Amino acid sequence: MPLIAVSADIYETGLDIAHQSAEKLGYRFLGRELLAEVAQEHKVTEKELLDSLQASPGLLPRRVRRRRELSNLIQVACLERLQQDNTVCYGLGAHLYLEGVSHAMRVHIISTPQQRAADLARKEGMPLQQAPKLLKRRDQSDHKWSKETYGSDDSEPSLYDLALNLTTLEPAKAVDLICDAAASSKFMAMTYSKQCLQDKLTACRVRQKLLPSFPDVEVSVSNGTVVVRISSLPYNARKKQEKVRQLASEVPGINYVEVHVTSRLLISKRG
Amino acid sequence: MSEPLSVLLLDDEPIVGKRLRPVLNKLGCEVEVFDDPKLAMQRLQEKEFNIVVTDIRMDDIDGMQVLEYVRQQWPDTRVIMITGYAMMSLAREAMEKGAFDFLAKPFTPDDLRKVISMAARYYGFDIKSPDPD
Numbered sequence: 001m002p003l004i005a006v007s008a009d010i011y012e013t014g015l016d017i018a019h020q021s022a023e024k025l026g027y028r029f030l031g032r033e034l035l036a037e038v039a040q041e042h043k044v045t046e047k048e049l050l051d052s053l054q055a056s057p058g059l060l061p062r063r064v065r066r067r068r069e070l071s072n073l074i075q076v077a078c079l080e081r082l083q084q085d086n087t088v089c090y091g092l093g094a095h096l097y098l099e100g101v102s103h104a105m106r107v108h109i110i111s112t113p114q115q116r117a118a119d120l121a122r123k124e125g126m127p128l129q130q131a132p133k134l135l136k137r138r139d140q141s142d143h144k145w146s147k148e149t150y151g152s153d154d155s156e157p158s159l160y161d162l163a164l165n166l167t168t169l170e171p172a173k174a175v176d177l178i179c180d181a182a183a184s185s186k187f188m189a190m191t192y193s194k195q196c197l198q199d200k201l202t203a204c205r206v207r208q209k210l211l212p213s214f215p216d217v218e219v220s221v222s223n224g225t226v227v228v229r230i231s232s233l234p235y236n237a238r239k240k241q242e243k244v245r246q247l248a249s250e251v252p253g254i255n256y257v258e259v260h261v262t263s264r265l266l267i268s269k270r271g
Numbered sequence: 272m273s274e275p276l277s278v279l280l281l282d283d284e285p286i287v288g289k290r291l292r293p294v295l296n297k298l299g300c301e302v303e304v305f306d307d308p309k310l311a312m313q314r315l316q317e318k319e320f321n322i323v324v325t326d327i328r329m330d331d332i333d334g335m336q337v338l339e340y341v342r343q344q345w346p347d348t349r350v351i352m353i354t355g356y357a358m359m360s361l362a363r364e365a366m367e368k369g370a371f372d373f374l375a376k377p378f379t380p381d382d383l384r385k386v387i388s389m390a391a392r393y394y395g396f397d398i399k400s401p402d403p404d
Contacts, residue, residue: 102362186367191386192357192375223375 001027001085002187003101004178005094007154008109010119017109017164017171018090021178030081030089038077049074053093065215071149072207079201085189095159096150097204101196103189107178108160112167161187195223202226202253209247214240224255229262237261275301276396277318278387281311281337282326282353291324294380298387298398308332312340319345322371322390324383327354327361335368342369349390353378 004021008014015031022029032050039046052070071093078092085103098104111119117131124134139155146154157163162181164174181187199221206226210217218229226248232240241259248257278300280288288304295302300322305311308329315323315337323341327334338350349371354361357375365373372386388398 100359102359102366184367185369186363188366190362190366190370190373191378191382192362192373193359195375196359223377 001103001189002182003082003085003094003098003104004088004107004182005098005104006088006090006107006109006178007093007095007160008090009111009116010109011091012119013111013166013171014109015090017174017178018088020171020175021182022088024175024179025086025088025182027086027088028084030078030087030092032091034077034081034092035074038073041077042073044070044073053091061215065211068149068215069208069211072204072211076201076204076208079197079204083194083197083201093146093150096146096152096154097200098197099152099159101200102193103187104193104197105162105182105187106160107162107164107181109174110163110165110167115166198253199223202251205251206248206254209251210244213243213247217244221254224253226254226257227260228257229260231262234263237263275299276322276387276391276394276398277320278302278322278324279305279311279314279320280324281305281308281329281334283308283329284326287326287353291380291383294383295387298384298391299396300387308337312337315341315344320348321394322349322351322387324351324353327352327365328356335364338365338368338370349393351386351390 004027006014006018006021008017019029035046035049039049049070052067053074074092075097078089078094081087082089082094095106095108098106113132113135117135118128120135121128121131143153143155146152152159162178164177166174202224203219203221206221206228207217207219210219210228214230216231220227228244228248230240230244241261244259245257248254276299278295280291280295280302282288283306285306288306292302292304303314305314308331312332323337325334325337334352334354338352341348341350350369352365352370352373353376355376357373362373371390374382374386391398
């Protein structure tokens, strides 16, 4: 049976719909309660974790690096729990990192720009007239962040299997539609999709090991084979390659580690 | 169950059948291997197999057509799709058309054993899976 990753333009609206869908289907609900567990396990604050899901880190490299580490901690915890099917996941950005997993149905709940502006004005305690401008800025920054961090643009319609517009649908109808779609056999878990999910978890675990030493690391996994991409100055590329291999090999379930090093000189010349 | 589990294995690369036949035989299955989809389809017209394992991308007749035919002709037969071109859209299409499971190549003999043992349970066979769920 499927996993359902719900995202929404307005957090509270999506939360209700995701909760009700889980209840109606008899599925487990996985939400931001998870952040408390992650915070305790990794000695970070819940606020830091929440910020990493909500706001762009800005331009300071140290903050970007920290944000990547925090986002990755959430991904690991979330993907560990999603190895069990029959789960509705909400508020953890799962729709961005479940791409390619065929038994993960990704749903987006759409609100109008006016509804979103009103919600933002209420939350920020600002005049309604100023909200659209801030909303636009935040959207741009969020799209950039999601693309850089997860490799997916959250504004891209093809990211979602189902987009539900609350200006034309009652929330109860949206719940019905999600539950009906979840019954489709195309979202059934199978050996291949479970392997894809396991590969995503392994990639995040490897990234967790490598991010403190290699902040620009990119990791992908296919059937237990890990491909790592880092940049380095030519003189210590080999040493770094070895370190990556050693750290990545500590993660369970890995068959082989391939490390690609891009010369930092080349990058700076191109840039 | 007195009759052994019957399996039709179809892959246009003969090496796949050659490698997988012993794996299935060891599980106690009666296996018929085909590398020509037309001959496999002819055989499927004559006999109801418990399990069909088919490659997807083949010339003339592809695995999706085999799946559709088997689901229509023998609804109780479990169809397992195998492919070297696995992707989300293909996996979803196969499941929607009634596939029992979908495996990406390369896979290990243990992966196949696990899937066969799950499919066999439907017929009351208890094949020991390498990693029981």
